[in-house]
Amino acid sequence: MALAAGIAVAAVAGLVTLAVGLPSDEADQGLRQPAGAVSAGLESTGGTRAPAQPSRSATPSLSPSPSREKKDGTAASAPGPSASASADSGAGGRGGRAAEKPAAPGPRTGAPLTVSVQPYTWEGPCDQRYLVNRPPQEVSPPPVEQDAPAWVAKYGAVSSGRQFVTLTVQGTGEETVVVKSLKVRMAGKRAPLAWNDYVMGYPGVGCGGGVPERFFTVALDAARPAVVPQAGGADFPFKVSESDPEVYYVLADASAYDVRWYLELEWSSGSRNGTLRIDDEGRPFRTSGNNGRPAYEFPLGGEKWVEEGTTTG
Numbered sequence: 342m343a344l345a346a347g348i349a350v351a352a353v354a355g356l357v358t359l360a361v362g363l364p365s366d367e368a369d370q371g372l373r374q375p376a377g378a379v380s381a382g383l384e385s386t387g388g389t390r391a392p393a394q395p396s397r398s399a400t401p402s403l404s405p406s407p408s409r410e411k412k413d414g415t416a417a418s419a420p421g422p423s424a425s426a427s428a429d430s431g432a433g434g435r436g437g438r439a440a441e442k443p444a445a446p447g448p449r450t451g452a453p454l455t456v457s458v459q460p461y462t463w464e465g466p467c468d469q470r471y472l473v474n475r476p477p478q479e480v481s482p483p484p485v486e487q488d489a490p491a492w493v494a495k496y497g498a499v500s501s502g503r504q505f506v507t508l509t510v511q512g513t514g515e516e517t518v519v520v521k522s523l524k525v526r527m528a529g530k531r532a533p534l535a536w537n538d539y540v541m542g543y544p545g546v547g548c549g550g551g552v553p554e555r556f557f558t559v560a561l562d563a564a565r566p567a568v569v570p571q572a573g574g575a576d577f578p579f580k581v582s583e584s585d586p587e588v589y590y591v592l593a594d595a596s597a598y599d600v601r602w603y604l605e606l607e608w609s610s611g612s613r614n615g616t617l618r619i620d621d622e623g624r625p626f627r628t629s630g631n632n633g634r635p636a637y638e639f640p641l642g643g644e645k646w647v648e649e650g651t652t653t654g
Contacts, residue, residue: 452617453610454518454581457509460621461489461500464592467542470501470636472629474536477646482639483541501538503594504628508619510579510606511586520579521607521614523589525559525566529601533630543641544652555579559593561600561628566593568604599629 463469463486473480473496484492492498512518556571568591570576581587593602603626604619620626636649643652 452608452615453514453516453613454510454512454520454608454617456606456617456619457511458619458621459507459509460504460626461493462486462505462507462590463489463541464503464505465542467540467544468503469505469541470503470631471496471498471539471541472501472534472536472631472634473498473539474534477537477539477637480537480539480646483539483543489541498539499534499536499599500626500628501631501634502596502628503592504626506591506593506604506626508589508591508604508606509586510581510589512582514583516610517580517582518608518610520577520581520587521609522577523557523568523591524605524607525561525568525593526603526605527566527600528603528625530561530598533595533597533599533632534634536629536634538631538634538636538649539646540636540638540649544638553588553590555587555589557589557591559591559602561593561595561602562597562630566602593626593628595628596630596632599627601625601627 461469466486469486469489471493475496480496481492510520554574556574557568558571559566559568579587591604593600606617606619608615608617637646638649638652639646640652
């Protein structure tokens with residue numbers, strides 16, 4: 342009997358030990374805590390997040406730059422603002438441990454300047470043209486300059502032959518910011534569009550315009566397009582602040598290609614520096630040659646587009 346009782350006690354003790362060794366549902370859920378809990382801890386050690394830029398068309402790249410996001414399915418659902426924190430928090434969520442490498446410190450503030458971009462300004466009332474993939478009877482009369490963006494969006498129009506882009510650059514504080522350079526980057530180049538060419542404005546009415554200061558040209562057909570100041574005009578660098586903005590006018594021309602392009606503005610302020618991408622609200626600018634394309638103009642007081650040159654002879 343004593344021997345049987347001893348065996349029974351040993352068996353019960355073994356079962357208790359096995360039960361303690363097995364993880365409960367609650368313990369398992371605790372190990373798989375949401376990744377956001379780890380992201381919050383990393384955020385506090387990784388520096389303050391840079392604020393979003395007011396300009397939708399200027400994408401900042403600051404130095405030093407924060408770590409790039411790892412494309413991890415768990416990280417994508419984490420709410421933490423730091424890309425590195427999100428990726429590491431996914432690993433912490435799976436194993437119940439904090440990330441081994443903390444997120445790299447990010448920049449303390451955003452870029453100390455803003456860039457307002459107007460991609461559809463006109464050098465002169467009758468100088469601007471647009472290529473549209475529609476026949477004349479399906480195209481409304483030419484807009485005034487301030488309504489050009491809406492007209493372009495409605496018809497999917499592309500700047501024809503040349504595109505006049507206006508950049509207003511302003512500091513966000515009293516500190517002086519040096520605008521070191523403005524460079525052209527190519528996003529694509531192919532044969533020009535085989536679309537109809539429509540002249541803006543009305544022939545012979547209010548045409549012509551002067552050359553503004555800070556005027557630059559870009560030859561998009563060149564092998565290596567560059568931003569070139571007008572003859573006798575000043576070139577970069579320039580200085581801006583909140584109370585002393587600058588306006589740059591960039592005239593890009595193309596005849597042999599349909600070109601997608603954007604600009605990069607390089608800046609510095611004290612020990613900080615960076616680059617802003619300048620484009621059309623996240624899309625590259627687009628300018629296409631128009632050689633040999635059917636061209637149309639709209640007579641003042643007329644009711645329809647007519648072939649270019651027939652209005653004033």
